[in-house]
Amino acid sequence: MTGMRTKPYRKWKRQLRELVELFLLPVFATLLPWRWSLRLFRRLSRWPGWYREEIELSMNHVRALGVVEDVDAFARRLRWRLLIEHMDCYLVPMRGDRFLRRWVKAHGDPLPESGPVLFIGTHHGCGYWFLPYVKSRHLRPNIVAPRLGPLLSRSSLQGNLYVRLRHKLIAYAAGRPLVYKGGSAGEAIRHMLSKGEVCFGLCDMPTNRPDAVPVSLLGMPTRLAQNMFEIGVQTGAPIYLFTSDTDLQTGVRHIHFQRADSDCPDKIVRQFADLLNLAMLRDTSGWRFWSIAPSFFPERF
Amino acid sequence: MRLVLTYHATRLNRLTRDGCDLLSLHADLNWFADQGISVLPVDDLLADPGVDGVAITLDDGTRIDGFPHLHPRLGLLPSMLQILRNAKRRLPRLCASNFVIASPDARDVIAAHLVDELGESLMDADWWSEAQASGLMQLENHSWDHNHPLLPNSVQRDNQRGNFLVIDSAQDAEAEIAVASDVIGHALGRRPRYFAYPFGDVSPYLRDVWLPTRGAAIGLHAAFSTEPRAIRRDDNPWSLPRFVCGRDWSDDTQLAALVETARRADQ
Numbered sequence: 001m002t003g004m005r006t007k008p009y010r011k012w013k014r015q016l017r018e019l020v021e022l023f024l025l026p027v028f029a030t031l032l033p034w035r036w037s038l039r040l041f042r043r044l045s046r047w048p049g050w051y052r053e054e055i056e057l058s059m060n061h062v063r064a065l066g067v068v069e070d071v072d073a074f075a076r077r078l079r080w081r082l083l084i085e086h087m088d089c090y091l092v093p094m095r096g097d098r099f100l101r102r103w104v105k106a107h108g109d110p111l112p113e114s115g116p117v118l119f120i121g122t123h124h125g126c127g128y129w130f131l132p133y134v135k136s137r138h139l140r141p142n143i144v145a146p147r148l149g150p151l152l153s154r155s156s157l158q159g160n161l162y163v164r165l166r167h168k169l170i171a172y173a174a175g176r177p178l179v180y181k182g183g184s185a186g187e188a189i190r191h192m193l194s195k196g197e198v199c200f201g202l203c204d205m206p207t208n209r210p211d212a213v214p215v216s217l218l219g220m221p222t223r224l225a226q227n228m229f230e231i232g233v234q235t236g237a238p239i240y241l242f243t244s245d246t247d248l249q250t251g252v253r254h255i256h257f258q259r260a261d262s263d264c265p266d267k268i269v270r271q272f273a274d275l276l277n278l279a280m281l282r283d284t285s286g287w288r289f290w291s292i293a294p295s296f297f298p299e300r301f
Numbered sequence: 302m303r304l305v306l307t308y309h310a311t312r313l314n315r316l317t318r319d320g321c322d323l324l325s326l327h328a329d330l331n332w333f334a335d336q337g338i339s340v341l342p343v344d345d346l347l348a349d350p351g352v353d354g355v356a357i358t359l360d361d362g363t364r365i366d367g368f369p370h371l372h373p374r375l376g377l378l379p380s381m382l383q384i385l386r387n388a389k390r391r392l393p394r395l396c397a398s399n400f401v402i403a404s405p406d407a408r409d410v411i412a413a414h415l416v417d418e419l420g421e422s423l424m425d426a427d428w429w430s431e432a433q434a435s436g437l438m439q440l441e442n443h444s445w446d447h448n449h450p451l452l453p454n455s456v457q458r459d460n461q462r463g464n465f466l467v468i469d470s471a472q473d474a475e476a477e478i479a480v481a482s483d484v485i486g487h488a489l490g491r492r493p494r495y496f497a498y499p500f501g502d503v504s505p506y507l508r509d510v511w512l513p514t515r516g517a518a519i520g521l522h523a524a525f526s527t528e529p530r531a532i533r534r535d536d537n538p539w540s541l542p543r544f545v546c547g548r549d550w551s552d553d554t555q556l557a558a559l560v561e562t563a564r565r566a567d568q
Contacts (some may be wrong), residue, residue: 066390107376108316218387219331245377256376258316271317274324278316281327281387282369282379 018158021051026087030094034103037087038251045080055079058290065293065300067218068284077248077285081126084246085288088128089166092173100136104129108257109240111137116193116237119200120228120272123288124279125245127202129253131173134198142192143170144185144201144228145178174200186231193235201228203269204276206295213266215273218280222296224273229265241272243279245286302563303346303532304355305525305543307497310365310381311419312547313372319551323365326357326546327384332553334391338560342396342439343495347523347541350534357385358525358543360443360497362401363419367428372420382428385437396436400443400497400525401429403481407446414451426488433489442493442521445481449499456480465502474511482519492520501527503540512539531563 025044029037044050059075068074111117117139121127134141145167171178179188179199189199204224212223232239239260246253258275260268280287294301306329314320318328333340339354346356359366359381366381381397389395402408408424415423432438448455450463456476461467468477478496486492496512498504503526512524516539528542529549536542550556 067387069386105376107372107374216331219327219334219391247371247377254371254376256316261317274318274328275316277327278324278379279377281323281383282377 015156015158017049017052018156018162022086022158022162025083026090029083029087030091034091034099034251038084038248041080041083041087042248044083045076048075048079050079051082054082054291058293061290061293061301062284065220065297067220074285077283078290080248081246081285085126085128088126089169092128092132093169095132097136100129100132103251104133104253104255106133106255106257108242109259111139111240111257112238113138115139115196115198116235117198118189118193118228118232118235118237118239119198119242120232120239121200121202121242121244122204122272122276122279123202124204124243124276124286126253127244128170128173130200130242130244130255131170133255134200135173135175139198140175141198141200142176142189143174143178144189144199145170145180186227189228190231190235193231193237199237203228203272204289206289206292213269215270217273217277217296218284220297220300224269226265226269229260229268229272232260233263233265233268239268241268241275243275245279245283302353302560302567303350304559304563305343305346305358305532305541306355306546307358307360307525307527307543308381308546309360310363311361311415311423313375313378313419316375319547322546323379323381323384325551326381327387328553329546329556330357330384330388330392330395332556334388336560340388340392340395342394343398343523345394346532347538357395357397358441358497359397359399359438361447362399362429362440362443363423364425364428365423366399366438367432370420373417380428382432382435382437386435389437397438398441398495399432399438400441400495401426401485402443402445402447402449403484404446407449407452410452411447411449429488433491439491440485440489440493441495441497442478442481442485443497444477444499445484446477447499448477465499466504468504469506471511471515474507474515478507478511478521479515479519482521486520494520494522496521496524497543498524498526501543501545503528508537508539531559531566533566 055075059071062068063071167178179185192199207225209225212225214223240257242257244255308322308326312322318324341354341356343356368380370378372378412424433440446455448462448465455462457467457473482493523538523541525541525543527545529544530542550559
C-alpha cells in the first residue's frame, strides 16, 4: 500500500521539479540582470536535486573513468552550468546587440564576410551565444540538429515540450528553421552550402559509422563521425571549427573560432578533437555528454 | 634512453598541435602512455644512468602553467597543471620540473610588456604554492631575472641583457643563480635542485667553474641547456641537454624519431 501511495507522489514531485528546472526558474532568471542570475545559480548549484538524473549519471561515469579528482565539485559545476544553459535558451532570443557586445567575446581566426561557411561546434560549454554572434556578423546559420535531446527525449511530457520549445527558440535566434539530422539532412546541407549559405552542426556525437575517425578525448580512445566534415570539403565551403564556454567567474561568454587547416576530413576531425580536448581539460564539467559517456567510451564500461 | 623535453606555455600561436605547447604536452603525454614509455621526475631520470624514460620540463614559469588563463587572442585556455593532472591517470610517476624566474620586479616588467599579447597577470607567482603542493610540478631555478632584454636594469654587472653568456663572474652568478635559489626556496619551503640556463645559453664560466664549485652548496644537482639530444652517461651534469617543443619536434612522427634516435644511440 505504501509503495502504491509513494509512486504517484514521486512522479508528481518529479514533474513539478522538471517544470521548475525547465520553465519557471530559467524564465524567472532571464528577468534578472545576468550578473545576478549567475550568482543566483552559483548558490542554487549547492542543492544536489537540480537535474538529478543527468547529474547522477554524469557523476557515475566520470567516477568510473577517473577523469576528475573531486566528483562532488564536478557535480556542482555541472549543475551550475545546466542552470545557465537552460536559462540561455530563453535569454538568447530576448537580448540584443548591447548584451552581445558586453558579454560575448569572440577569439581566434577572423570570420569570412559572407557564405558559404560550415561552422562545426562541440557540446562543451553553452553554445547558444554562437547564434546571435554569427548573426550579428551577417552570417545567419542553418542549424543541423538531432530530432530530440539525448536524455530528455526519453523522459516526461515536460521534457518533450521543453525540447520542442528549445528547438523553436534556437531557430528563432538563428533566424532560420532547423535542419534535422537523418534522412536527407546531408543532401540538404550540401545543397545549402553550394548555394552560398551558412550551415552549422555539432559533431561530437556518439557514432557507429564504419568510417568514423579514431581520436582520443582526455586520453581515452573514441571515434567521431566525419560525414559533416566531408560535406564541407566536397562543397569547397570554408570550414570553421569553434568551441564556446561561459567564464563562471566573470560571466563572459567566450567563442573560439578556428578555420580548418586541411582539406582532408580525417585531419579536420583531429583538429576538431584537439579543440574539444583543450576545452575539456580546462573544465571537464563543461562537456554536456558525460551522462552518455558509455556511448563514447564503450571499452571503459 | 634518457630524454628531457621542454615546453613553454606561452608558445601560443594557434590552438593546433604545431602552434600550442599546451596541446603538444597533452598529445605527447598520451603518446608516451600509448607507447608504454615511462615519464619520470627529473630526479629519477638522473639517478640511474641505465633508466629508460622521459622527463618533462617547463620553462619561464607563467601563470598559464598553474591556472586556466584568458588569452586576448585565443580565449580561455587550460593550464599546464590541468594537462599534467589528466595525464597522471596513465603515467603514475609523472612530475614535471618548472623553471621559474625568481625576481618579482623582473616578472612584473616582463608581464607588463606582454599583457597585450598574452593577457593579464602572466608572471604572477600566486600559482607557485598550489603547483608545488599538487605533486605534479617541482619548481626550479631559471635565474633571478632571466637577464631579459625587456628589463631596464639587470643584475649583470655591466647591465648587458638579452643573453646568459655574459654571466661570467662570481658576482653575476651569485646574483643570478644563488639569490634566485634563496628566494624560490624561501617562497616554497624547498630549495631548487636544478637550474635551466635562460635562452639555453651555457656560459662556460658557469658550467666549468662556478656551478661545479658552488652549485652543491646552494642545493643544485644539475643544470640544463637546450642542446637537442638525449642524455649520455658521460655528460657534464652542469650542462645537460634538452629538446625544445616546436623547435625540435611538433608531432607524433617527429617525437617518435627523437625516441628512436636516442634508443639507437644507446645500443
